Amino acid sequence: MLYREVGQYKTSYAADMAIFPILQDRIGLAAILLIAFVVIPLVGHDFLLNTVMIPFLIFTLAAIGLNLLTGYTGLLSLGTGGFMGVGAYACLKLTTIFPHVNIVIWVLASGLFSAAVGVLFGLPSLRIKGFYLAVATLAAQFFLEWCFIRIPWLYNYSVSGAIEVPLRTLMGIPVTGPTATSLTRYLIVLSIVVVMTWVASNLVHGRIGRTWMAVRDMDLAAELVGIRLLRAKLLAFAVSSFYCGVAGAMMVFLWYGGAEAEVFAIDQSFLVLFMVIIGGLGTLTGSFFGAALIYILPIVLREIPAALGLPVHPSTVEQLTFVIVGVLIIVFLALEPNGLARLWQIGKQKLRVWPFPY
Amino acid sequence: MDILYKIFIDPFVQMGTAPDLLVQTLWDGLVAGVLYALIALGFVLIFKASGVFNFAQGIMVVFAALTLVGLHEHGVPAFVALGLTVLVMLVLAVGVERLMLRPLVNQSSIILFMATFGLTYFLIGAGQIVFGGSPKVMIASDLFLPSGAIEFKGLGGFVSLQKIDIAAVIIASVMVGVLAVFFQRTRIGRALRAVADSHQAALSVGISLEQIWVIVWFAAGVVAIATGILWGARSEVSFALQIIALKALPVLVLGGLTSIPGAIVGGLIIGIGEKLGEFYWGPLLGGGIENWLAYVIALGVLVFRPQGLFGEKIIERI
Amino acid sequence: MRAPSSREVRLGEALLAVENVSLAFGGVRALTDVSFDIRKGEIRAIIGPNGAGKTSMLNVINGFYPPNTGRITFKGEARTTMRPYAAALGGIARTFQNLALFRGMTTLDNIMAGRALKMHRGFFWQLIRHGPALREEVEHRRRVEEIIDFLEIAAIRKVQVGRLPYGLQKRVELGRALAMEPDLLLLDEPMAGMNLEEKEDMSRFILDVNQQYGTTIALIEHDMGVVMDLSDRVVVLDYGRKIADATPDEVKCDKNVIRAYLGEPHGISA
Numbered sequence: 001m002l003y004r005e006v007g008q009y010k011t012s013y014a015a016d017m018a019i020f021p022i023l024q025d026r027i028g029l030a031a032i033l034l035i036a037f038v039v040i041p042l043v044g045h046d047f048l049l050n051t052v053m054i055p056f057l058i059f060t061l062a063a064i065g066l067n068l069l070t071g072y073t074g075l076l077s078l079g080t081g082g083f084m085g086v087g088a089y090a091c092l093k094l095t096t097i098f099p100h101v102n103i104v105i106w107v108l109a110s111g112l113f114s115a116a117v118g119v120l121f122g123l124p125s126l127r128i129k130g131f132y133l134a135v136a137t138l139a140a141q142f143f144l145e146w147c148f149i150r151i152p153w154l155y156n157y158s159v160s161g162a163i164e165v166p167l168r169t170l171m172g173i174p175v176t177g178p179t180a181t182s183l184t185r186y187l188i189v190l191s192i193v194v195v196m197t198w199v200a201s202n203l204v205h206g207r208i209g210r211t212w213m214a215v216r217d218m219d220l221a222a223e224l225v226g227i228r229l230l231r232a233k234l235l236a237f238a239v240s241s242f243y244c245g246v247a248g249a250m251m252v253f254l255w256y257g258g259a260e261a262e263v264f265a266i267d268q269s270f271l272v273l274f275m276v277i278i279g280g281l282g283t284l285t286g287s288f289f290g291a292a293l294i295y296i297l298p299i300v301l302r303e304i305p306a307a308l309g310l311p312v313h314p315s316t317v318e319q320l321t322f323v324i325v326g327v328l329i330i331v332f333l334a335l336e337p338n339g340l341a342r343l344w345q346i347g348k349q350k351l352r353v354w355p356f357p358y
Numbered sequence: 359m360d361i362l363y364k365i366f367i368d369p370f371v372q373m374g375t376a377p378d379l380l381v382q383t384l385w386d387g388l389v390a391g392v393l394y395a396l397i398a399l400g401f402v403l404i405f406k407a408s409g410v411f412n413f414a415q416g417i418m419v420v421f422a423a424l425t426l427v428g429l430h431e432h433g434v435p436a437f438v439a440l441g442l443t444v445l446v447m448l449v450l451a452v453g454v455e456r457l458m459l460r461p462l463v464n465q466s467s468i469i470l471f472m473a474t475f476g477l478t479y480f481l482i483g484a485g486q487i488v489f490g491g492s493p494k495v496m497i498a499s500d501l502f503l504p505s506g507a508i509e510f511k512g513l514g515g516f517v518s519l520q521k522i523d524i525a526a527v528i529i530a531s532v533m534v535g536v537l538a539v540f541f542q543r544t545r546i547g548r549a550l551r552a553v554a555d556s557h558q559a560a561l562s563v564g565i566s567l568e569q570i571w572v573i574v575w576f577a578a579g580v581v582a583i584a585t586g587i588l589w590g591a592r593s594e595v596s597f598a599l600q601i602i603a604l605k606a607l608p609v610l611v612l613g614g615l616t617s618i619p620g621a622i623v624g625g626l627i628i629g630i631g632e633k634l635g636e637f638y639w640g641p642l643l644g645g646g647i648e649n650w651l652a653y654v655i656a657l658g659v660l661v662f663r664p665q666g667l668f669g670e671k672i673i674e675r676i
Numbered sequence: 677m678r679a680p681s682s683r684e685v686r687l688g689e690a691l692l693a694v695e696n697v698s699l700a701f702g703g704v705r706a707l708t709d710v711s712f713d714i715r716k717g718e719i720r721a722i723i724g725p726n727g728a729g730k731t732s733m734l735n736v737i738n739g740f741y742p743p744n745t746g747r748i749t750f751k752g753e754a755r756t757t758m759r760p761y762a763a764a765l766g767g768i769a770r771t772f773q774n775l776a777l778f779r780g781m782t783t784l785d786n787i788m789a790g791r792a793l794k795m796h797r798g799f800f801w802q803l804i805r806h807g808p809a810l811r812e813e814v815e816h817r818r819r820v821e822e823i824i825d826f827l828e829i830a831a832i833r834k835v836q837v838g839r840l841p842y843g844l845q846k847r848v849e850l851g852r853a854l855a856m857e858p859d860l861l862l863l864d865e866p867m868a869g870m871n872l873e874e875k876e877d878m879s880r881f882i883l884d885v886n887q888q889y890g891t892t893i894a895l896i897e898h899d900m901g902v903v904m905d906l907s908d909r910v911v912v913l914d915y916g917r918k919i920a921d922a923t924p925d926e927v928k929c930d931k932n933v934i935r936a937y938l939g940e941p942h943g944i945s946a
Contacts (some may be wrong), residue, residue, distance in 0.1 A: 013817040130468055149646070218778055223764070276474070319482075323483035
């Protein structure tokens with residue numbers, strides 16, 4: 001089947017404004033969803049689900065969250081780890097206080113707490129910009145990290161100081177806790193990520209997305225066309241932190257099954273930021289690519305030599321990952337600031353005109 | 359009422375009743391502040407001349423210290439190792455200019471900022487592959503740095519000053535002074551400032567951007583060596599040291615990104631502020647507040663003075 | 677050329693009045709005691725040599741700089757300071773000398789962004805982008821497409837504006853301002869750097885906007901031919917002071933204006 005849009009005429013503005021206006025893209029999306037919801041659960045084993053797919057999806061969600069703030073609104077944040085942590089701890093407290101409410105509801109609701117914290121630390125963004133703002137978000141990161149360690153109430157006074165995820169069921173099936181199967185957790189993570197990606201795509205393709213991008217591209221001009229800067233920026237902080245918070249809650253409840261505060265340290269902020277940069281600032285597809293590359297790279301570095309009978313020491317894998325990621329970031333920023341998503345687009349464009357070069 | 363007493367009265371009572379502890383805390387803060395200022399200086403150098411906010415300054419400190427110790431471990435005499443380390447920093451500066459700055463010229467400052475994250479990660483990975491990840495001991499005595507402490511009696515107790523701290527304060531002050539003179543008085547210094555104002559204008563009057571960038575990155579590398587030696591001698595040389603780069607950020611924000619005096623004063627405020635805060639108010643909050651106090655102070659300043667204490671007022675044009 | 681007298685009939689009362697406005701940056705005086713008015717429906721030109729304070733004047737009018745002294749009355753409401761957002765809300769739109777487009781967005785999105793004040797569907801409708809939010813989007817898209825047709829930029833609808841040539845970017849910027857359906861449109865050198873053909877197009881757009889939509893326009897321009905042809909009345913600034921305020925024909929013969937433009941040294945008064 002050729003990737004052509006010839007002959008696909010749009011007869012209404014609504015059709016022209018659809019998120020995937022080209023038929024082949026819609027077919028591709030349907031195929032991906034089919035694979036994700038049907039094929040992978042059928043063939044997937046624990047390693048694929050637990051070590052690859054679940055974390056990939058969770059990081060994607062965090063990357064989408066940060067991308068809304070940094071890629072779309074142009075506000076650099078180094079507090080992602082902290083905002084994810086707020087989600088995780090909020091979820092723990094909610095399900096401890098109200099154990100009979102569906103855990104999925106609490107995972108989503110915990111995003112609201114991160115959103116509130118995000119707005120609080122986003123307040124200075126009206127007056128400060130660029131790396132000054134990055135420093136302000138560092139204040140959030142370190143303050144929140146400190147709270148996670150020093151306020152025992154947050155982790156239910158557990159002796160280890162870590163979150164211990166309790167058993168919660170959904171219609172009798174364990175969803176969180178040690179007895180939950182990776183398939184159940186995978187399907188829940190996948191559903192949440194799919195729905196939230198759809199929502200994010202609605203937001204960025206509509207009025208709010210334009211507002212954000214206007215603020216990013218030229219904030220003074222944005223104000224002159226009647227955009228309220230503070231409101232737009234705070235909304236970006238709120239939505240972004242909501243996404244990060246849900247990602248953080250899922251990370252602990254549906255992936256790790258328990259976590260210490262250092263999971264939400266500054267390193268996590270950088271990791272997610274790198275996913276956004278390499279995937280492409282200001283593209284949602286890019287967040288998927290970026291999360292895949294950064295998260296799966298160390299797995300590949302570890303598994304492929306091992307499969308070839310040349311086991312590499314774990315610390316070497318980590319060091320190599322650092323070097324490769326560092327180089328990739330510089331290369332992408334220099335050559336293709338729009339990241340992997342742009343390469344994907346260029347590929348599609350080539351396919352569209354194939355077999356002609358132009 | 360009790361909590362108010364503990365916040366507003368009790369710490370000052372303690373300061374009054376045990377002045378020796380107060381002086382000791384102030385001194386510790388001063389030393390930390392001077393070292394923060396030294397790192398901040400590395401940032402300011404590069405920022406002034408290239409508009410790049412170099413997040414990698416912290417890892418450059420670690421990298422420099424590791425190179426020095428690593429070479430010495432392989433039997434290179436201390437001062438030869440020092441010379442070789444300077445050479446390594448020069449190579450690094452040239453490499454950064456060729457491979458990172460040149461392809462990124464004319465990009466927005468936030469993109470350059472993020473590129474230095476890439477540099478940071480690259481150096482962390484490469485440094486660990488070359489030198490291994492375990493902490494090392496700085497070769498302080500081989501470089502004729504003093505050790506031990508001087509104790510002063512008085513003030514109802516005693517105050518203990520580490521000799522290495524005294525040396526650190528002196529060396530840092532000298533470096534800051536030399537760099538300030540270099541910037542203000544020499545021809546290259548003025549060219550550096552011209553580049554900072556506008557890349558294109560500097561090019562049009564015949565200043566070579568490439569050379570300038572190499573010079574400032576090299577200068578920042580030398581500052582990193584000094585910082586690495588001093589900081590390493592006080593604790594140990596490990597990758598955990600790079601966290602001090604994050605500490606330098608609030609210092610810069612306080613001082614304003616382009617001001618050398620600002621970096622110094624900012625460093626002192628943060629250093630002394632966080633030691634006093636930790637010692638007198640920290641126990642109230644369960645300790646560990648020096649991890650975030652600096653950022654919160656910086657945040658507070660930013661909200662009221664977005665350009666920092668010493669920065670020039672930002673006039674937005676359109 | 678139109679006879680000024682015939683247009684005089686159409687001109688209404690003052691839409692905007694600037695009274696005794698002064699503005700200084702540190703020690704530099706950008707504007708000194710400037711007063712003039714802009715009447716409903718007219719095209720008002722602001723001219724003057726470089727550095728005369730023309731752009732500063734526009735910046736004061738749309739709230740970007742608060743004036744040090746003096747006040748501005750817009751639609752009968754007096755004010756001394758105002759945020760640009762409030763100016764936009766009041767119906768003042770603006771284009772810039774050096775372009776202030778949203779460079780990473782498409783032409784369509786840039787102009788749609790100009791509708792920001794007119795779109796009201798709330799956050800929750802935006803989340804699902806169906807029903808009312810989509811209807812509103814389509815309704816405004818229709819209006820924006822009219823502007824796109826009017827400015828003849830349909831072909832570049834989905835091109836990122838950062839990649840467009842300068843002349844087209846100027847047009848997109850005008851489109852964005854028009855999308856706000858302003859009562860007062862401030863144009864800062866709309867024809868700077870354009871060739872003759874582009875200038876003719878732009879002049880036509882400006883006249884059409886003024887006549888079709890009845891938009892009041894204040895315009896800064898260096899090309900005297902354009903100013904003489906387009907404008908109803910002209911304010912001349914020099915070194916931040918108003919030196920003339922009259923019809924184009926009168927200004928052309930004013931000896932203060934001629935002296936300012938020919939660059940006779942200041943301080944030698946006639």
